Amino acid sequence: MKTLRKNLVLEGQNLEYVKSERDILIQSRSNPFIVQLFYAFQNVERLFFLMEVARAGTLFNLLEYQAPKPFKQDQIVFHSGEIICGLMFLHSKHIVYRDLKPENVFIFEDGHVKLGDFGLAKENVDKNHKTKTMCGTAEYIAYEIYHRDSYDENVDWWSLGILIFELSTFKTPYYANNSTDITQNVLLNQINYPETMIKQNKQIISGLLERDPKQRLGNIILLARIPNYFPTGNFQYSLLAGYLSRVYYVKKMENVECPIALDKHLL
Template sequence: MSFILGEGGFAKVLLVEHVATKRSYALKILKKESITTSRGIERILLEKRVAFAVADHPFIVDIHATFQSEYHLFFLMEHVAGGCLKTYLQREGAFEQPRAMFYAACTLMAISYLHENDIIHRDLKPENLLLDSGGYVKLADFGLSKDGIGYEGRTSSLKGSFGYMAPEILAREPYSRSVDWWSLGIVIYEMLVGERPMLRPSTGLVVPMFLAGDAVNLISGLLQRDPLKRLGSSEEDACDLMHHYFFRSIDWMALIERKVQPPFIPEDVRLSEDGDQHLVLTPPSEGSLAMEKEIVEAFRSFDYTAICSGPEYYSDCICTKNDGLLPKFNEEKKMSAMNS
């Protein structure tokens, strides 16, 4: 029996298990027939490229491999069992400042690593911040990310989630990596207050009286409408935030080494009531039984690409307790470096 961790219009995320080690992974499955445009193809290839570029960071969800069957693409990822911050905010309303500060610090370091690699995330929100079994936050989902954007780089695509998008994105103006810091400001406010801020052009940011002054100052700096004045917009990027008084109690070296005691340890929710115990891989429609040549060629790099981080050979050993639904690869398959 398999377990669906999440499901969207074009993808499912499935809990899978390594046959030999019994280690759990998350397997993202996409239907090729739903990817019908050149832009859609590039989006998937970009997601793969970004995921491999930032792999093996303590606060970013790891990717282990990509592969494909005739009709599906697969991303084999780290299973982060603690659930997303949105779930905890819905359950608890808001977090005490030390807890919000800890989650914000982990997220800051993840975003900083993306920016060091000339990548902007563009979809920072509580749903994409997952708690691992140790209580640390891990940043997920690079489906809307953009690479090749350094300090002076600009892009103009309308990408993101409404409510977390910087005003320059909504205005369809060229924007920089500082849009991620705007989104972090929204997330920090939401963690402390329990809802997103009211942002009116006439009055600016309205904050409740109970917020501490250091939190108000940080959020105000991050939610600066002028991207050139926004906290984190300088070439120093994340360092501008790390030196802020809000984070005065954070030992950044200890945090990156995961030596800081998290304020909350989640239960293992991988088999919670929220999941779906029944897997159905939708068969392709009759009109798409023969994949377009462009699709086949575009995804040739998905034949098998992996990061070798240990003795496990993932493609030989992945199962879903639902035999026959996912491809099994023979022992001659060797792990290769990313080629896309």
């Protein structure tokens, strides 16, 4: 259950964000790569979103659980593939996510992952209708947002590149101790790839972290090239119509609240 206090929702642009999140969740019903909304209702003081429960936690929990033991390559492919499918669905609806990070990738008891928390997502965005709001989580924000350019759904592919780097190394490529230094790293610095990173991962990360969004991997280009980057034989894009069959990680968390239960900023 996601619970929001009305008095806080009515502050600033929070109401717009909450309405947008509800609408996006309604559009995403029955999509296997998006966390499902069952009901939305309210009382005098609060709004309630009744969501499906991700009992196995989040990709953030998985990174903590796995470290420092490296992920297998086909495990990286598995999780990246389902995230790609979620992003492609959102983009097909002209929705830019803007907050892809491990904490927002939810793992279910069958081991599959789904995207959730659409508080920063924006509707009606595509290559012909861009936006310019500065938002996101510092380590995952795309170059063009930091550069104060108008942007479209390509910012999500940048965030995916950060996430794949993190799955490969347990750290993000532009990490610093404060947001100012992170901004400078994104705008000015080159990525230092560890020698242990395999060629395919480096290639796809480099394509996703292309500073020119017009040259960045994404959507159809990514779909066409993915076999070259991930030639494991375990990944097929027929999963766009359903689930992948192979599951790597399930960790039940008994007597723990659903990770998407509360929006701490609006309680």
